[in-house]
Amino acid sequence: MIPISIRAALIVVTLCSTARLASAQAVISEFLADNRSGLTDSDGDESDWIEIRNDSGAVLNLNGWSLTDLPDDLSRWVFPSITVPAGGYLVVFASGKDRRAPASELHTNFGLNNNGEYLALVDPLGVIISEYTFPAQREDIAYGESGNIQELVAVPEGASCRWRVPTGAISGWQARLFNDSLWSAGATGLGYDTGDDYDTFISTNVQTSMFNRNGSGYVRIPFDLDDASAVNGMRLNVRYDDGFVAYINGVQAAASSNVDFPVQWNSRANTQNPDxxxxxxxxxxxxxxxxxxxxxxxxxxxxxxxxTLGSSDLLLMPELVVTFPDPAADGVGGFLLTPTPGSENDNAVAGFVEETGFSVIRGFYSSAQSVTLATPTGDANIRYTTDGSVPSETTGTLYTGPVSVPTTTILRTIAYKEGFESSKIGTQTYLFPTEVKGQSDMDSTITTRAPYAATIEDDLSNNLPILSLVVDDDDFFGPSGIYENPNLSGRGAEVPLSIEFFNPSNPTDQFQVDAGVRIHGGNARSHPKKPLRLYFRGEYCETRLEHPLFDGSPVESFDQLILRGGGHDSWSL
Incomplete structure (x- = not known):
């Protein structure tokens, strides 16, 4: 067996106990020490930044206050006369450009060390008001106070509702106390589809009432809150075709960009929203x-x-999420996965669980394997799946000992720990050529025919570099999947996947990366074997794939790759 490969040890968080003093008038609430693709300054530079929040309860003038990264020089960079409203925020760039004009952007005369250092806010009397001794930072991840936020799905997808397609103006239909008892009862999503793209989402079919009759429909969805005064954020997640305007208790809350105002009872969206x-x-x-x-x-x-009145389809599937402070949170800060300069912080995590190590690496095998899993993060748990599905902190099998791999298997793992950001999903594909040879997609007239039958297993396992794509079955082959709907295009037709590459002739020539995939091509989209385009983006893992794929080529960095289906080769001369 190949020894387990384990990455560097857990990042240790050191958040100084005096990071925020009880009597503080202002605090360093958040900072970003490794800004690569976030907030830019007036020069267009992605400078590091520090966020100050005014907790004094009144307008605060920071004249004479200072920021420093040196504990023995508390007045390293002094604020000009500038005010921050009560509960408000001020963002200062830590760029080293040293700009102090009150009416323009502020820049300190020092930068932040992403390997970790000291940072403090000091009042005019030289008293340290807020300070951190922070650990090594990660790219585009902030650090600071936790927002201690909980989320509640107030309106889930598929919620009970009352709906109506109006035949004239209905006064006050958006209001909380409006009487909708005579409206039709149903559940979201509402819509219709003369094809089948939306079949899995439609619970209430409104085609008879709406098709060629009206471009608009109304729906009312009740939801309960125990403490409305505690809500500090709301987000509406909507699947929609083609447009919508949403109200909560009669107040407009959100709208798609393709709606013309003022909205009438028979308004239509001014453009289509692609399927x-x-x-x-x-x-x-x-x-x-x-x-x-x-x-x-x-x-x-x-x-x-x-x-349009005669549109072939329609869809509305809303989900309403409310956020509020978590009264049980301990208030300790840490890493903020989504930076929020100038606004309230999200929840912080204390650190990052390191990836799972596998004792057996991906590749071809002829006998059963026993795979040991491990993570260097202390007190972390591991869950795994063996069917290619993505495990989570609550799904998959809890790891308690070696995993048996007797047959072709996609082993996927997650390591997790309370209060920490879980590891990325680990993926290892183990292929058994005897089984591959017998798969239904293999041409038996070749696999059972001399001279191929005697060598095909060896040919598969010892000669060909392998690219293994692991993707959710519904995303790819389901009724709304991209392979079953090959004419879909754009970002909406891109689904996430895991890509593994390994070369049987060179065990070190391998990688695994998460990416996105779309169907590629024109006419070839209708072929049984369709070409695919792979996209490497920061939202999945890395912004580029760095690996020498083509012998003799100087190009070793890719933001996209095309996997040709070869469907046109039979027509080539």
Missing amino acids: ADALNPEPFDAAAAIPSLVDGENVLAIQFLNA
């Missing part, structure tokens, strides 16, 4: 309607719009 985009929930900030919330029953009312 590929409609299938994916789009998030909308609904915080504007927070003041309208009440304890007890509230109502999410939505006008859904089609672009």
Whole structure:
């Protein structure tokens, strides 16, 4: 067996106990010490930055206050006369450019060390008000106070509702106390489809009432809140075709960009929302309607719009998520996965669980294997699956001992720990050529015919470099999957996957990376074996694939790759 390969030890978090003093008028609430693709300054540079929050309860003038990264030089960079409103924020770039003009962008005369260092906010009397001794930082991940936020799905997909396709204006239909008892009962999603793209999402079919009759429909969805005053954020996630306007207790909360105002009872969307985009929930900030919330029953009312009266399809599937402070949170800060300069922080994590190590690496095998899993993060648990599905902190088998791999298997893992960011998904594909030879997609007239039958297993396992793509079956082959709907295009037609490459003739020539995949080509989209285009993006893993794939080529860095299906080769001369 090949020894387990384990990455560097766990990042240790050191958040100084005096990071925020009880009597503080202002605090360093967040900072980013490795800014690669986030907030830019007026020069267009992605400078590091420090966020100051005013907790004094009144307007605060920072004149004479200072920021420093040296504990023996507390007045290293002194603020000019600049005010911060009560509860407000001020962002200062830690760029080394030393700019102090009150009416323009502020820049310290020092930068932040992403390997970890000291940082403090000091008042005019030289008293340290807020300080950190922070550990090594990660690219585009901030550090600071935890927002201690909980999320509640107030309106889930498939929620009970009342709906109607209006035949004239209905006054006050968006209001919380409007009487909708005579409206039709149903469940979200609402819509229809003369094809089958939306079949898995439609619970209430409105085609008879809406097709060639009206471009708009109304839906009202009740939801309950125990403490409306605690809500500090709302997000509406919507699958929609073609447009919508959403109200909460009569207050407009969100709308798609293809709606013309003022909206009438028979309005239509001014452009179509492509099917590929409609299938994916789009998030909308609904915080504007927070003041309208009440304890007890509230109502999410939505006008859904089609672009044409005779449109072949329609879809509305909303989900409403509310956020509020977690009273049980301990208030300790740490890493902030989504930087929020100038606004309230999200929840922090204490550190990062390191990836799972596998005692047996991906490749071809002729006998059963026993795979040991491990992570260097102390007190972390591991869960795994053997069917290619993605494990989570609550799904998959809890690892307690070596995993038996007697046959072709895709082994996927996650390591997790309370209060830490879970590891990325580990993926190892183990192939048994005897089984591959017998798969239904293999041509038996070749695999059973001399002279190929005697050598095909060896040919498979010893000669060909392998690219293994692991993708959710529904995303790829399901009714709404991209392989079953090859004409879908754009980002909405891109699904995540794991890519593994290994070369049987050179065990060190291998990699695994997460990426995105779309169907590629024109006419070839209709072929049984379709070409694929792979996309390497930061949202999946790395922004580029760095690996020498082509012998003799100087190109070893890729942002995209095309996997040709070879369907046109039979027509080549």
